[in-house]
Amino acid sequence: MGVMSRKDLLLFLGFTVTVLAMPIWLQPFGAAYPDLLQRFMIFGIFAVGFNILFGLTGYLSFGHAAFFGVGSYAAVWSFKLLSLDAIPAMLFAIVVSGAFALAIGYVSLRRSGIYFSILTLAFAQMSYNLAYSVLTPITNGETGLQLTLSDPRHLDAAIGQAAGGQPIPTLLGQSLGGFAGFYFCAGFLILAFFIAQRITGSPFGMMLKGIKSNQTRMNYTGFNTKPYTLAAFVISGMYAGLAGALLAVTDPLAGAERMQWTASGEVVLMTILGGAGTLVGPVIGAWLIKYFENIFSAINEGMLHRFFDFLPDGVDSAFVAVTRKFVGEGWFLTLGLVFVLIVVFLPGGIMEGVRRIAGLFSRSRRAPTVPGQAVRQPQPAE
Amino acid sequence: MTLLKRGPSRRRVLQTGLAGIIATGVAPAIFTRGAWAQEFCNNPTGDTVTFGLNLPLTGAYAEEGADEQKAYELAVQHLNGEGDGGLLPMLKPSALKGNGILGKKVAFVTSDSQTKADVARAGATRMIERDGAIMVTGGSSSAEAIAVQGLCQEMGVIFMAGLTHSNDTTGKDKRRYGFRHFFNAYQSGVGLAPVLAQEYGTDRRAYHLTADYTWGWTQEESIKNATEALGWQTVQAVRTPLGAADFSQYLTPILNSGADVLILNHYGTDMVNSLTQAVQFGMRDRQANGKDFQIVTPLISELMAKGAGESVKGIFGTSNWHWNLQDAGTQAFTKSFGAKYGSPPSQAAHTAYVQALLYADAVERAGTFYPPAVIAALEGFEFDGMGNGPTLYRAEDHQCIKNVLVVQGNESPTSEFDVLNIVQEIPREDVAYDPAMFGGDLGPAEPVPMCA
Structure with a gap:
């Protein structure tokens, strides 16, 4: 038995190829522009990290955006004080968000279930309000933290690097705008996915799954479950910090909105939509939500008219009038509908749909010889 | 922790990792090569x-x-x-x-x-x-x-x-x-202050409610500087979050603060809400320090004046254009x-x-x-x-x-759009800095x- 089963390896390779080829296969969907691709990667990492906590241990954190925001602020401060290079910024962000997660996790994990969720929500909302109006010297409040020409950047100054013009983050002198930024983030998503895959398959991951299915029994058999849940919480907080830092690398502005409870809710939606407890599911969920947010929200009446052009005149405007409500500012409506449909009909998320379809095929192919093909039971989303 | 130690992992990890790194490094060159043959961003090439x-x-x-x-x-x-x-x-x-x-x-x-x-x-x-x-x-x-x-x-x-x-x-x-x-806010302050001095005197005590972001901060500062130069005092400046629907928690303390002017550094629906609520609190009918209590909205537009309806009548502010x-x-x-x-x-x-x-x-x-x-x-x-x-x-x-316009809420509007009167047009020399x-x-x- 090798380190990665054949199935895992195939999944990993398939995932890698899918991610790296995104600029090509997303072309027909109008989503193959660098900024959105970067967001796909970043929120993919965020969701993968969230799934380590929620999918494996079953602890539903409603405050993960706090770590995301802390990562962003830490990265921007590193750009301001240390260097425009992305590497120190990301290290700094991961360390800071990890420490922050340790502190919040230590307190919140004293409770489980709904109490845990409420505690994390409360902490996140506190962080948001701190960032929004109390700690404005550090966060610049609603205006958002930005880079300026006059930032000290001690490391850059020490090695005699004076950037001409508007400061932008770089990687060893290479600009990270556009597609370079996308591949930079994609590398991290693949790495994050790989680590998550390893964690899921490891004894540590087993332990986390054990906690999810019956924590009391784990305790009775003599395991102290607290260090495991705390470790999962911190790891997932560091993932969020990494994602936040990447968002600051590709776009060096940190705003308080990304810590708001809606942002925390969004990552929960992503994970449940895609399939909590699965590896690929949360990433797909993140992509889907970001796609809706960026593409559906940009569709306006003119585009709808062009789309329904083939229909006769009156029908055409009727269709536009109805669909108008579901695009543009109404994209939340569409997302809500999709979410309801998925939770009602596919409680395991999109991945359950994929499994059902795959099960259908394999059954019809092998049914005569192998009765009772083991279809993995979907994990219920808690 | 190490209950199920599994096989020699290092080689597999290195192999897979390396493949990933190479793919990541090579891919950009494949996809982006020659894609941007223009000398500046979005140079329009079509018609x-x-x-x-x-x-x-x-x-x-x-x-x-x-x-x-x-x-x-x-x-x-x-x-x-x-x-x-x-x-x-x-x-x-x-x-x-x-x-x-x-x-x-x-x-x-x-x-x-x-x-x-x-x-x-x-x-x-x-x-x-x-x-x-x-x-x-x-x-x-x-x-x-x-x-x-x-x-x-x-x-x-x-x-x-x-x-x-x-x-x-x-x-x-x-x-x-x-x-x-x-x-900008500085020009509002410079333009508005002389009119305020003329209408309300030079010994007023002002209380600011300020939208908590860059615009609010600078407007509060500019108006404070301009009015304090006239001899006004600033009692307190309170920051309110952008998009707050209910301002009553911020309005109640004003009544006992000893202030006789309320300056609303708000805009959009914030201003419509805070102004309407302040008027509903009866602030404009009050007396403080032996003077009529006044409300000032340094930046105001006809959309907001329309939204605030009756409440805006007689209130001073500035506009970019009317x-x-x-x-x-x-x-x-x-x-x-x-x-x-x-x-x-x-x-x-x-x-x-x-x-x-x-x-x-x-x-x-x-x-x-x-x-x-x-x-x-x-x-x-x-x-x-x-x-x-x-x-x-x-x-x-x-x-x-x-030029900057000083405007006042119209006391007797002739139509639903006729909500602001131009009081004065401040020449641009006076608001340059x-x-x-x-x-x-x-x-x-x-x-x-x-x-x-």
């Missing part, structure tokens, strides 16, 4: 040129955003030679021909910025990267304007700010690629806008429209879309006919210097940053 309109269609400033969108649609029509031409013939000097820009038809894409800086930036990036916008314009919050302006500087795309009143937009956070036609001005430019624009949408334009609509025209004119004069050339054409440009009297686009900070006052650095125009 159209695209404006990116970044507008708050939801959130606290949504109403301004909707009005701006109408104005931009009108401006695009006029630039393309459709409709009645609006202000096109009024701009002096003008290089506009009414056949698009440099012969290219003007098109536009929109994005809802939700009155949030983060979202505004994402939207602007989308319009630049995906839709090929040559210029980004709009916005009705300074937080948005500053965020998008920074982005545009990185991308090498010109940003023509819409409604943004913070001193920082052309002060501490000014950018070479950002331009502002709208006036549709009731009597010059030819204002009349032409009000007529054109009214004919299309059935209501007079707001100051947000006016500044949006003028910005679109000024950009187009600068491109025509430069003879190219190359951003540094357009920037050079806009810097130090002196023009007239846009409804604000003679106006200068200052080269040092990209701030337009023009040293561009170095707020610090900041424009940064270079060249080399032109290359958007992805």
